[in-house]
Amino acid sequence: MTTKRHLHLAPWIFTLGFFLAWEIICRVLKVSTFVLPAPSTIAQAIWEYRNQLAFHAMHTLWMTLAGFGIAVAFGLLLGMALGASRLINAGTYPLLVGFNSIPKVAVVPILVFWFGVGWVPPVMTAFLISFFPIVVNVATGIATVEPEMEDVLRALGASKRDIVFKVGVPRAMPYFFGSLKVAITLAYVGSVIGEQNASNVGIGNLLTRASAAFEVPLVWAALVVLAVLGVVMYVITALIERSMTGWAQRSDMAAA
Amino acid sequence: MTTFVDIQDVTHVYARAEDGAPAVQNLNLTVREDEFAAIVGPSGCGKSTLMKLATGLQFPREGTVIVGGREVGAPVKLAGMAFQNPTMLPWRTTLDNILLPLEIVEPHRSRLRKHKAEYVAKAECLLAQVGLKGQGHKFPWQLSGGMQQRASLCRALIHEPKLLMLDEPFGALDTFTREELWCVMRDLHAAQKVTIILVTHDLREAAFLADRIFCMSARPGRIVAEREVEFPRPRDLEITYSAPFASLVQELRGHIAQARAAA
Ligand SMILES: Nc1ncnc2c1ncn2[C@@H]1O[C@H](COP(=O)(O)OP(=O)(O)O)[C@@H](O)[C@H]1O
Ligand SMILES: [Mg+2]
Numbered sequence: 364m365t366t367k368r369h370l371h372l373a374p375w376i377f378t379l380g381f382f383l384a385w386e387i388i389c390r391v392l393k394v395s396t397f398v399l400p401a402p403s404t405i406a407q408a409i410w411e412y413r414n415q416l417a418f419h420a421m422h423t424l425w426m427t428l429a430g431f432g433i434a435v436a437f438g439l440l441l442g443m444a445l446g447a448s449r450l451i452n453a454g455t456y457p458l459l460v461g462f463n464s465i466p467k468v469a470v471v472p473i474l475v476f477w478f479g480v481g482w483v484p485p486v487m488t489a490f491l492i493s494f495f496p497i498v499v500n501v502a503t504g505i506a507t508v509e510p511e512m513e514d515v516l517r518a519l520g521a522s523k524r525d526i527v528f529k530v531g532v533p534r535a536m537p538y539f540f541g542s543l544k545v546a547i548t549l550a551y552v553g554s555v556i557g558e559q560n561a562s563n564v565g566i567g568n569l570l571t572r573a574s575a576a577f578e579v580p581l582v583w584a585a586l587v588v589l590a591v592l593g594v595v596m597y598v599i600t601a602l603i604e605r606s607m608t609g610w611a612q613r614s615d616m617a618a619a
Numbered sequence: 620m621t622t623f624v625d626i627q628d629v630t631h632v633y634a635r636a637e638d639g640a641p642a643v644q645n646l647n648l649t650v651r652e653d654e655f656a657a658i659v660g661p662s663g664c665g666k667s668t669l670m671k672l673a674t675g676l677q678f679p680r681e682g683t684v685i686v687g688g689r690e691v692g693a694p695v696k697l698a699g700m701a702f703q704n705p706t707m708l709p710w711r712t713t714l715d716n717i718l719l720p721l722e723i724v725e726p727h728r729s730r731l732r733k734h735k736a737e738y739v740a741k742a743e744c745l746l747a748q749v750g751l752k753g754q755g756h757k758f759p760w761q762l763s764g765g766m767q768q769r770a771s772l773c774r775a776l777i778h779e780p781k782l783l784m785l786d787e788p789f790g791a792l793d794t795f796t797r798e799e800l801w802c803v804m805r806d807l808h809a810a811q812k813v814t815i816i817l818v819t820h821d822l823r824e825a826a827f828l829a830d831r832i833f834c835m836s837a838r839p840g841r842i843v844a845e846r847e848v849e850f851p852r853p854r855d856l857e858i859t860y861s862a863p864f865a866s867l868v869q870e871l872r873g874h875i876a877q878a879r880a881a882a
Contacts, residue, residue: 512706515775520697530708610709
């Protein structure tokens with residue numbers, strides 16, 4: 364019981380400890396604000412720029428969720444196709460891996476040529492950067508259906524489609540939700556990169572402007588806001604995962 | 620009685636076999652309608668391959684496989700299968716697992732939604748027959764291995780298959796559970812008209828359950844001996860301790876030992 368309490372408190376204690384250590388180091392070594400502002404300075408900046416930060420954060424949140432949503436839909440469909448067909452799998456993997464290896468910062472200029480500056484490049488970048496783990500995980504879940512299960516169903520006259528939808532897709536759900544936790548953080552990175560280079564609003568754009576003006580505390584404040592939003596989104600995804608795939612988390616390891 | 624499964628001179632080579640050597644060669648076997656046949660043989664001799672051939676999951680390179688009077692050219696449909704691994708879907712309750720074949724096989728597939736209650740009653744009746752009365756709402760991972768195997772037998776029988784294929788279904792169970800399940804299987808066979816092919820490496824199991832026992836040679840597998848089992852039905856577990864039973868098991872042992880020595 365006490366271990367469980369400890370486990371609940373641990374994230375808070377570790378986070379607080381981290382910031383406390385940071386604060387102490389900054390004060391004791393008298394680090395200049397320009398190099399590394401102390402957490403108290405950053406907190407001050409957050410409070411000072413709260414309206415601006417909130418406005419831009421909301422925008423980034425929307426960009427991220429839109430890109431993530433598209434990535435989920437696309438990733439599920441492509442993952443299903445890849446998992447169900449060895450031919451499609453073998454055929455498209457090199458393309459997919461090759462595409463995924465391209466740094467998405469390099470793609471943003473092309474998006475600007477196509478769509479201009481605005482909301483499209485951040486959404487597209489968030490989508491492009493986050494769909495890959497979803498595809499791979501869904502495909503793996505479907506392609507690794509136990510051969511005996513497949514035999515049972517095929518001997519009943521089940522079609523490939525029956526097997527994919529009755530066994531493959533439900534079986535892939537833990538993999539899918541697991542990949543969402545990776546994808547949501549990636550989508551964040553994507554939308555911020557998009558905003559930095561091709562948008563007039565959003566935390567990414569705020570970062571670009573603040574660093575150009577050497578407003579160091581504001582830069583740090585924006586980063587902290589990003590990190591907090593990222594954690595919140597991750598937690599929400601993890602909670603959804605837990606409620607959707609309880610059957611897959613029955614080991615003591617998952618419960619501990 | 621008429622022949623139900625007829626395997627004539629079948630040779631099978633797996634497409635993905637590295638050495639290209641056949642898994643079974645010149646295999647001949649006939650099983651009569653409603654008969655309980657058992658196939659015993661050393662590990663790796665092609666017993667599971669035989670099951671896949673008889674259900675149309677694999678097609679022979681040479682020879683013909685005839686099931687229910689028709690040559691097998693596609694998965695036979697309507698066959699029930701159970702394996703050593705119960706392969707229950709963990710996200711479905713035991714009852715929903717048992718109903719799974721009905722979501723595939725016609726005419727049940729199109730009737731299932733409207734007549735759900737009727738099918739659920741049938742599944743619960745089967746559950747009671749295998750000693751799992753009232754356990755249908757549990758998830759398979761809440762059941763022991765033996766209980767999961769019982770449920771897997773229910774799943775294999777829910778759509779009243781003409782042919783039931785059992786591939787070492789009791790291989791992973793302890794002796795007591797296994798003997799309990801022998802009796803369950805015996806009673807299911809008595810209650811439902813169905814042709815059963817049981818693959819096993821347990822000679823006592825084959826002798827207790829089957830009407831006829833086929834012994835296979837080592838790879839490439841073929842039938843080296845065929846033996847009628849004449850013990851009257853219904854059989855009691857007691858007979859497994861009788862002298863004729865022991866001598867039958869001994870005789871089967873002899874065939875298998877010969878098959879292994881020849882390899
Ligand atoms: N999918 C497969 N691809 C290639 N070889 C296989 C495959 N399945 C089985 N075999 C080979 O065929 C032989 C017979 O296998 P199997 O029928 O599973 O034996 P048993 O069930 O009697 O133990 C074995 O030597 C095995 O290695
Ligand atoms: Mg086998």
